[in-house]
Amino acid sequence: MQSALERAYRHWDRVAGMEAPEAYVRRILATDHHRRRGRGPVTVSLADYDVPVRDASHAVDDHDAVIRMLNGLPPRMRAVLVLRYYDDMTEAQIAEALGISLGTVKSQAARGLAKLRESMAAQQMTAQQTAAQQTAAQQTAAQQTAAQQTAAQKEAAQQTAAQKEEPTA
Template sequence: MVTRGDDFDDFVRGSSTRLMRTAVLLVGDPAAAEDLVQEMYERIYVHWRRIHSAPDAYARKTLANLAANRWRSKGRKPEVALADHDRPTPDGSEDHAVRDQLITALQELPPRQRAVIVLRYYEDLSEAQTAEALGCSLGTVKSQASRALDRLRLITEPAILEGLR
């Protein structure tokens, strides 16, 4: 049986929570994010020997592609807001409600715009790194980011806007 060494285990332990958070922002649903991250790690496991020297970039690229393909292969629309029973249980605080709204708003962006926002502003990638991860041009990253920010302003509630001013 093919095995992977401690370095694979260390990579998963060190990156799983961060990538889970990225995945939640990309797909909006913790359960779907968990499946996405698991699939990403499985692919990394298969290709570990080839990518073990720089797994982070491969992981981000794979995650972004999986999230985009999830949309692309089923239909060419962004995911709808989560069904009520799929939402995280509110903790009752106003802050949580605002957070929930922002994640929901993020899911209403077209997938590429969403990915640009998550990679640029959550993963803190440069425009060039984002372009590399998404396999697009620098100009596309710029334009998609700009459009995404515009749409976020339009589709979020005033409470969000206040928070983002």
């Protein structure tokens, strides 16, 4: 089944131009299933496909943060920003789609961007404070560990000195 999807993907520019590309892909899957029914599993070497992939987790985190900030905006302001920057609509198209004036679109976009900038600044400030608190906690823990080690060393030295002073029988 995977090889059938792979073939469809390789020729997608041709498949996408068809009248019903989804139906065509389903047909490929059905034909492939019937053709392979009597055969055993096909083994494919993955060595040719084993290439390093860029870690996209930071981009996902950034996207998630933007979506959360957008959800904090009033509905019309959010709609204006989403239509402008995610759907790449012009201000005139947005005004027509939302049934508001062009001036309202401009003001909502400006205010929305300002609020997003404020939210981002506050989020960065919070992240910096959290990092500073973690660093301070780590330093305090290190100091406590060093103090405990010093106390243990002093106690061990006192015990050694006491043992040397005791008379042996």
